[in-house]
Amino acid sequence: EVQLKESGPGLVQPSQTLSLTCTVSGFSLTDYSVHWVRQPPGKGLEWMGVMWSGGSTAYNSALKSRLSISRDTSKSQVFLKMNSLQTEDTAIYYCTRGGIFDYWGQGVMVTVSS
Amino acid sequence: DIQMTQSPASLSASLEEIVTITCQASQDIGNYLSWYQQKLGKSPQLLIHSATSLADGVPSRFSGSRSGTQYSLKINRLQVEDTGIYYCLQHYSAPRTFGGGTKLELK
Numbered sequence: 024e025v026q027l028k029e030s031g032p033g034l035v036q037p038s039q040t041l042s043l044t045c046t047v048s049g050f051s052l053t054d055y056s057v058h059w060v061r062q063p064p065g066k067g068l069e070w071m072g073v074m075w076s077g078g079s080t081a082y083n084s085a086l087k088s089r090l091s092i093s094r095d096t097s098k099s100q101v102f103l104k105m106n107s108l109q110t111e112d113t114a115i116y117y118c119t120r121g122g123i124f125d126y127w128g129q130g131v132m133v134t135v136s137s
Numbered sequence: 138d139i140q141m142t143q144s145p146a147s148l149s150a151s152l153e154e155i156v157t158i159t160c161q162a163s164q165d166i167g168n169y170l171s172w173y174q175q176k177l178g179k180s181p182q183l184l185i186h187s188a189t190s191l192a193d194g195v196p197s198r199f200s201g202s203r204s205g206t207q208y209s210l211k212i213n214r215l216q217v218e219d220t221g222i223y224y225c226l227q228h229y230s231a232p233r234t235f236g237g238g239t240k241l242e243l244k
Contacts, residue, residue, distance in 0.1 A: 068224055070233040081231040122228050123171050127180040
């Protein structure tokens, strides 16, 4: 069974760094890409970036200077790190399996507040 | 970046009515278009992929079509459980881009 699960802190202080982990099961990270998508409260979906199956990455140009995505294939985990967080980064953060985003994690709510 | 213009932003329809939501791509994306339904407090769920292919377990009243760079999601005979927010996504190239969403309510 394919599953994705996000984990990380629910509260981050402004200007600090967000670190999230997406742990997957039921498929290999070397066969499928994993994307990060976020959704501010009451707003739409925003694509953040991707870890391709071959190990390279691509990012939303609006976030590129602050965002880094990496992985540990031995642990079936994909990591998101985003620095210089502001209140506008408050959102639910999802990881999802590419290419057609057929499976999603349950999401993790991240609040940026002092 | 490819822009996806989704319409309408909101829609109120009656039970058993036929509903259509559209997404216009800013350039050719072939059939690399998917549709998702999101219910309140839940993750998005795949409905349609490759513009016209029904995802596993999705009721047959949902269908997708394409005309050039315009894509449509049609719901035949709207049911109570179809309320929610619908999004399109182009997965032709990075950056991936979503439509702005359509909030579907029952009249």
